[in-house]
Amino acid sequence: MPPMEPDVLPPEYAAALPARLVPSQRAQAGDPGTAEPAHAAGLRHTDESELLAARQRSQLLWEQSALGMVEWDEGFRVREWNPAAERIFGYTRDEALGQHAHFILPDTVRNSVSREVLDILLAQQGGSYSLNANLHRDGRVIQCEWFNTSLVDENGQTLGVTSLVQDVSEREAAQTHNRYLAEHDELTGLYNRKYLSHRAEHAISLASAQQPLALAFIDLDNFKHVNDTLGHSAGDRLLCLLAARIGAQLRAHDCAARQGGDEFILLLPDTTLPLAGALLDELAAALAAPCHIDGHEICVTVSIGVACYPQDGEDFDTLLRSADMAMYDAKRDGKNTWRGFRAPLRDRASRQMLLESALHRALARDELSLHYQPQFALGSQQLLGFEALLRWHSEDLGTVSPVEFIPVAESCGLIAMIGDWVLQEALRQLSRWQAAGFAPVPVAVNLSAAQFLQSDLAERIARALDAHAVDAALLELELTESVAMQRPEEALEQLAALHALGIRVSIDDFGTGYSSLSYLKRFRLDRLKIDRSFVADIVEDHEDRAIVEAVIRMAGALGLKTLAEGLETPEQLAWLTAQGCDAAQGYLLGRPAPAGEATAWLRAQAVATT
Numbered sequence: 001m002p003p004m005e006p007d008v009l010p011p012e013y014a015a016a017l018p019a020r021l022v023p024s025q026r027a028q029a030g031d032p033g034t035a036e037p038a039h040a041a042g043l044r045h046t047d048e049s050e051l052l053a054a055r056q057r058s059q060l061l062w063e064q065s066a067l068g069m070v071e072w073d074e075g076f077r078v079r080e081w082n083p084a085a086e087r088i089f090g091y092t093r094d095e096a097l098g099q100h101a102h103f104i105l106p107d108t109v110r111n112s113v114s115r116e117v118l119d120i121l122l123a124q125q126g127g128s129y130s131l132n133a134n135l136h137r138d139g140r141v142i143q144c145e146w147f148n149t150s151l152v153d154e155n156g157q158t159l160g161v162t163s164l165v166q167d168v169s170e171r172e173a174a175q176t177h178n179r180y181l182a183e184h185d186e187l188t189g190l191y192n193r194k195y196l197s198h199r200a201e202h203a204i205s206l207a208s209a210q211q212p213l214a215l216a217f218i219d220l221d222n223f224k225h226v227n228d229t230l231g232h233s234a235g236d237r238l239l240c241l242l243a244a245r246i247g248a249q250l251r252a253h254d255c256a257a258r259q260g261g262d263e264f265i266l267l268l269p270d271t272t273l274p275l276a277g278a279l280l281d282e283l284a285a286a287l288a289a290p291c292h293i294d295g296h297e298i299c300v301t302v303s304i305g306v307a308c309y310p311q312d313g314e315d316f317d318t319l320l321r322s323a324d325m326a327m328y329d330a331k332r333d334g335k336n337t338w339r340g341f342r343a344p345l346r347d348r349a350s351r352q353m354l355l356e357s358a359l360h361r362a363l364a365r366d367e368l369s370l371h372y373q374p375q376f377a378l379g380s381q382q383l384l385g386f387e388a389l390l391r392w393h394s395e396d397l398g399t400v401s402p403v404e405f406i407p408v409a410e411s412c413g414l415i416a417m418i419g420d421w422v423l424q425e426a427l428r429q430l431s432r433w434q435a436a437g438f439a440p441v442p443v444a445v446n447l448s449a450a451q452f453l454q455s456d457l458a459e460r461i462a463r464a465l466d467a468h469a470v471d472a473a474l475l476e477l478e479l480t481e482s483v484a485m486q487r488p489e490e491a492l493e494q495l496a497a498l499h500a501l502g503i504r505v506s507i508d509d510f511g512t513g514y515s516s517l518s519y520l521k522r523f524r525l526d527r528l529k530i531d532r533s534f535v536a537d538i539v540e541d542h543e544d545r546a547i548v549e550a551v552i553r554m555a556g557a558l559g560l561k562t563l564a565e566g567l568e569t570p571e572q573l574a575w576l577t578a579q580g581c582d583a584a585q586g587y588l589l590g591r592p593a594p595a596g597e598a599t600a601w602l603r604a605q606a607v608a609t610t
């Protein structure tokens with residue numbers, strides 16, 4: 001079937017009209033049929049058989065057409081009603097004949113389709129196109145596309161209207177659904193970022209100093225933990241529940257979108273920072289109410305960043321970036337809070353970008369090196385080994401502390417590659433010491449989460465040990481508590497695999513994170529390193545003393561060795577020795593130093609033991 005042109009009646013449909021009626025389009029200028037009534041001209045130029053064939057074609061079209069064909073009289077009552085119209089509206093021809101057009105109009109539009117509108121249709125020259133909500137016999141409202149044209153007789157007298165009609169409900173529903181998908185987040189039903197950005201740009205164009213506007217960036221705290229422990233489907237349900245709470249909390253003119261993952265954006269028109277803060281406190285309280293999923297009670301906290309127009313950004317993208325930076329500020333400040341954007345955050349973000357691009361070049365430019373800090377037994381003061389600590393001297397940025405660049409390497413995904421380099425370099429150094437004939441001492445290497453959770457970690461390390469011909473017992477891996485506890489079940493497997501290789505593992509910064517003691521017991525560990533923040537104050541602070549005493553006793557009970565970090569004073573040394581701490585490292589005993597100085601310690605140790 002040819003596509004329906006809105007203002008031209010397709011010829012085959014025109015031909016299908018009852019012969020006594022002539023669509024007005026045939027009367028238009030230029031149409032060869034205008035000089036005389038069309039059917040008269042047709043009779044003159046067509047012989048009987050052609051006329052019969054035309055009639056048959058018309059009949060076929062009338063009966064078989066997928067388009068409804070309806071003919072109305074001057075009073076807009078049905079004069080003809082083809083089988084397709086029967087199917088579309090559910091009324092048989094007999095039921096439809098004589099009915100006023102109102103019979104297929106729902107109540108809601110019946111009154112708006114006045115006599116005047118119908119008169120316009122009657123007077124229509126050349127056809128008109130409309131999309132209507134119509135009423136099916138069974139009470140359903142259906143969407144119909146109408147093409148109408150008025151009918152005139154030989155004398156130009158209006159006889160009525162003829163219409164082609166098509167049920168486009170499915171197409172319209174699909175379009176409505178597509179529009180919905182284009183604007184909404186499929187999972188939660190909130191708007192998506194794209195839609196919110198349009199709303200925000202519009203709101204910005206209306207905003208002024210008197211009518212400020214705030215954009216809030218919300219990130220759930222520790223959502224990954226929910227996904228990891230309860231599975232993604234439970235995580236999805238939690239997101240839906242929280243999205244509904246966000247929706248319920250908004251004012252009428254606010255707009256909420258899911259940016260993706262566990263991140264949401266709120267557009268708060270007409271809102272200053274203090275007002276946004278008050279609204280967000282209420283929102284955070286609503287979100288913190290327990291959620292019940294699969295028989296688990298989950299309590300969620302959120303970190304929120306807020307940026308205000310115009311001071312924190314004059315367009316949506318800048319505002320969103322500012323709100324994002326403020327959200328990270330909230331995370332750094334311990335999560336479960338909101339922070340407004342501050343200009344220094346932008347400096348911090350640009351420093352981050354600078355570090356990131358310089359780090360990408362660091363390996364190729366050979367800017368990384370390892371320093372080694374000696375570790376001593378507290379009783380015998382024997383050198384037990386070294387901790388390898390990464391150093392970066394950037395050609396562009398100078399010396400950068402690992403405290404600053406390791407988190408950047410972690411966030412930009414470079415840590416696995418850098419960590420690999422550290423491992424290889426430490427093993428290279430061990431094999432150099434072996435080749436030089438030194439009695440072997442272990443070297444400890446720090447592992448970050450991205451490395452520790454690599455599924456092939458044990459195989460990679462085994463290959464590296466082989467390649468450098470280093471005994472596995474000379475390699476120690478240091479994990480922070482948070483890394484080990486991130487996915488404890490996977491950590492259990494990983495630690496068992498490393499243990500099977502003969503590698504030693506210690507928990508770094510012990511006491512600063514949250515450790516499940518039951519896991520600690522099941523993990524294959526060799527040593528707890530007591531964080532230097534506790535060691536620093538053991539002489540003055542009785543609480544830190546109590547913590548360190550407890551850690552030493554607990555480690556003893558679990559069959560683990562202890563090493564105190566950050567030993568700086570002889571008083572600390574004496575106290576730790578008295579408590580039975582096994583080992584220590586710190587400035588008092590030796591600062592981290594390049595391999596050459598570490599070799600000097602090894603030499604001194606060799607002399608001391610001969």
Ligand SMILES: Nc1nc2c(ncn2[C@@H]2O[C@@H]3COP(=O)(O)O[C@H]4[C@@H](O)[C@H](n5cnc6c(=O)[nH]c(N)nc65)O[C@@H]4COP(=O)(O)O[C@H]3[C@H]2O)c(=O)[nH]1
Pocket residue numbers: 373388389390401402403406419422445446447448508509532565566567568585586587588592
């Ligand atoms: N105040 C004080 N500090 C002392 C003393 N003795 C040692 N330190 C410092 O304490 C840090 C100990 O390393 P960490 O806890 O593993 O903490 C490390 C570790 O978490 C990370 N890091 C260093 N190298 C690597 C690495 O190769 N891979 C990974 N993933 N992280 C690394 O960077 C952190 C900082 O490293 P550094 O700046 O080298 O800082 C080192 C060391 O220089 C002392 O007596 N007093």
